[in-house]
Amino acid sequence: MDLAREVQQLRLEKAKLEAELQSFRESASSATVSESCSLRDPTFCPATWLSGGQHYLDREMINRYSRQLLVPAFGVQGQLNLLKSSILVVGAGGLGSSAALYLAAAGIGCLGIVDHDNVELNNLHRQIIHSESSIGNSKVNSAATACNALFCYRINSMLKVVKHEVQLTANNSVDLINQYDVIVDATDNVPTRYLISDTCVALGKPLVSGAALGMDGQLTVYNFNGGPCYRCLFPVPPPQGACQRCSDSGVLGVVPGIIGAFQALEAIKIASGVGDPLSKRMLILDGFSTSIRVVKLRNRNPDCSVCRDGSQITEREIQELNYESFTGSSLSDKSPKPLSVLPDSQRITAKEYFDYLKEGHPHLLLDVREAHQYAISALPCSLNVPLAKLEDRLPEIKAAAQESQIIVLCRRGNDSQLAVKYLRENGKTEAVDIIGGLESWARDVDPRFPIY
């Protein structure tokens, strides 16, 4: 009995010793591998991580992009494609801010940014790539600095940012756009949109187009995979006056941010070859009610004047087109040229109006801006009747003015001319307006008056 128990005890001890020996052998062999690697090259040890596949992503790139490498549909191949790609963002404004930042962060190879403007204080609520310290400096420099900051601790940045501090024109669009794989239209005006689309057709480049105004946004991909170009959808430009600008109609800052982020998504998808880009479809965002609809668009128009089969627009034809006269509007979103409806005798300057006030000249100051603009800032003792309501409220105006002169005011001195013309045609023959409106008042009389 005792002998049998002793044999059993010895067998257990033997098994335990054998397990320890096996464990010791395994750890000794792995120590040999890492020791040999570190002896050869302390930073490079392919045996520890290259087993999954052949690629050049180093340890830091894998760490930086790990969360999108983990997206099954994107993965290593999506990232490798992206790192080889070059994307041009035209416009470093509200759309371009979020588009450029996301593209830079996502790991594209080369990011081009085109803009000819400088940063202003009233840009900052939506153009989040810029900061107060950039006010007065070029948007391209400011945007490039923000994108490069994502890689500021790397000696050899994975991202190349190319600054194009120019206005895109028919003379330079081909040379600029030709350098890139995917184009992002983040501009703010009609003629530039036609110019970019035509150039993308001539060069065969996919175009990710976004736009935002007020609380509305729109997004689509043109000239991709047999889909339409901008002119297939809009062969004729809209009439002058039908296009609203951010500087007149306003824009809630986050709305272009959302659309710009969507543009980055579409550009990343095209550049990486992942997913279904928004070609032949348009995304329409209504930020007011938070609704998004994606609608089905027409196919490419076989009779399109620009992208029709076999006779697409050429680079030379683009250079010969005058996009400003075609659309009747300027290649930048600057204030329109002042109207000239009234003769000089029916107009006074802001300084002359200031003299009227000092002399106690009896008058009615009529402010014809929209009520929501009047609420921002207004001169005291003025009556607000928006231009569109002038006809309805004429009796009220006449009652307020009685026999005294009516002096009409607006933001820039355009609507005020139309109002004076109407008032003079309807009995108030002594009405005049203030040249340059409240902007002139702030510039020439009272610099403390807040303009917007």
Place this chain on the structure above:
Amino acid sequence: MGTDSVESNDTVHLNLEFGGGLEILFGSIKCHSVDIPLNSGSEKLKMEHLLVWVRDNLLQERPEFFMKEKSVRPGVLVLINDCDWELCERLNATLENNDTVVFISTLHGG
């Protein structure tokens, strides 16, 4: 035959939406639920007839910013049940009860 069915035969109920700034021409109201009377003698409502009805009954200002000749002005997309009207016969498209027609002005701001 009840009165209700007579009425529903004479009118087509539509949901109209205006966006992209076009709503300004319609008292800044984006969504309109409307019953469009059919022209006498016609059994179907066509887009061409709808445009005229909208201009005469809903539009409040500047008709030239909504229509040009018989169609919408350049720069306005028309969507019938979320589909570009180019894909469904434009002015000749037939509208059914409870269809949604969206008029959207293209945006250019950025």
